[in-house]
Amino acid sequence: MKIIVPMAGRGSRLRPHTLTIPKPLIPIAGKPIVQRLVEGIAEVLEDEIDEIAFIISEDFGVEIEAKLKNIATSLKAKSTIYYQDKPLGTGHAIMCAKDSLSGPAVIAYADTLFKADFKLDKEADAVMWVKQVENPEAFGVIKLNDKGQITELVEKSKDFVSDLAVIGIYYFKEVSQLKTQLEKVIEENIMHGGEYQINDGIKKMKENGAIFKPGQVDEWMDCGNKKVTVETNSRMLKFIHEDQKEQLMSSSVKIENSEILEPCFIGENVFLKNAKIGPNVSIGNGTTIENSSIKNSLIQENSQVLNANLDKAMIGNFAKFDGNFTSVSLGDYSVLD
Structure with a gap:
């Protein structure tokens, strides 16, 4: 099992704390956000982690890269570093790690922490981790059919679709399927706000018959700005x-x-x-x-x-x-x- 972590952004909403280190290395309860993230994923997966691929900005420097490699080593996993040279969206960031996009993998954005106790459905082609929220209009949400399969992914709809918000963590039984579809997204220049998005690759997978199912987490903790980062620190300590x-x-x-x-x-x-x-x-x-x-x-x-x-x-x-x-x-x- 691989874990792919796009984390090239500096985290402007958390300045001044991200002027010298990237947001995913801000400590929460004594450990960097990204370390708590991958440890939490490893605990849910109950699988051996073979590789952790970090997609970073090249200007992070060798000291940051060394810290990331140590995080992978702590989970007895190979560490791979990729660079995203332009901020062209989540789909572009994932494709920067294309050499690691094979086999089963989890893709997780490094500004979210969670607490979960669910069994991953590894028979599904993919799993999208979700959290029930009170204000679904502020999030991307999923729509389910009577078989518990994800039929639709809707971004910030004013009309009620569901209250299950996508938290930015995905499991793919064969991540090369996502790679193939994201290649098409980039070839066809499908962009939103000047960026290539993972959602367009997911939609193409679904059009090709891939079965997506939800994995619901108990707690979803954000680290986007100073206020919520301090709150997340308190919750994690508890x-x-x-x-x-x-x-x-x-x-x-x-x-x-x-x-x-x-x-x-x-x-x-x-x-x-x-x-x-x-x-x-x-x-x-x-x-x-x-x-x-x-x-x-x-x-x-x-x-x-x-x-x-x-x-x-x-x-x-x-x-x-x-x-x-x-x-x-x-x-x-x-x-x-």
Whole structure:
């Protein structure tokens, strides 16, 4: 089984946090978004992952590529890096990895996390992962027939079609079928808003008789902007704390006259002095927090937080914060004192 991850976009809605690293490497509960994504997929598939193909921008650099390779290695999978040189849509991004488009595969966009407990229907030609939503008019949704097969994929319809929204994760029993149809999409220059879309390849597969079925997830968590990323961090901490499958606090944390309200993730060599931390806080390696109260927040590595009262805040790497602000969004290497 392969996992194909298009992630070439920088994540402009999450700036300033994506000015120095791409959005999929922002940590959620101590792990990069993309790592949590592929680990979650591997858990649902219950199959050995042979290869993880990352489609990135060439300007991400060797350090980012090394981190991605380490994520694949952690799942005992081969890592392949492809480059998307122009932002020409999801279909174009997938075709940048055409050399890996064979055999069974999952294609997943790296700005979404999920929690699911369903068995993948591997008899279907393809599975589209969906989540029941209250406002389906804001999403692409699927329409089902009485056999539970997907008959239609409708984008943001004002008229009710269904409340099952597509979350951007797809399984293909033979992904070369999608490759063949996306080649036709590009040859025929079928574009929407100047981009080639995966949906047009899916529609061509269906026209050729492919059977698509839904796989419904329990939780769907977005990481599109600062607000929802902080919310996703809180939700993920809650799930991990309940499942007790991961250790959330490093043994190297130094605590002096401080209180921790679970759930929290606290990384290696963190120093807490006169602090009240939590609930729902993630603190990256090497960060110092003094004389502060922090809840519902995400603070990355090697930063310094002093005299703070933070709620729903997001602070990057190597940042310094000292002040009476509350819901801040402070990027890497920034100083506010």
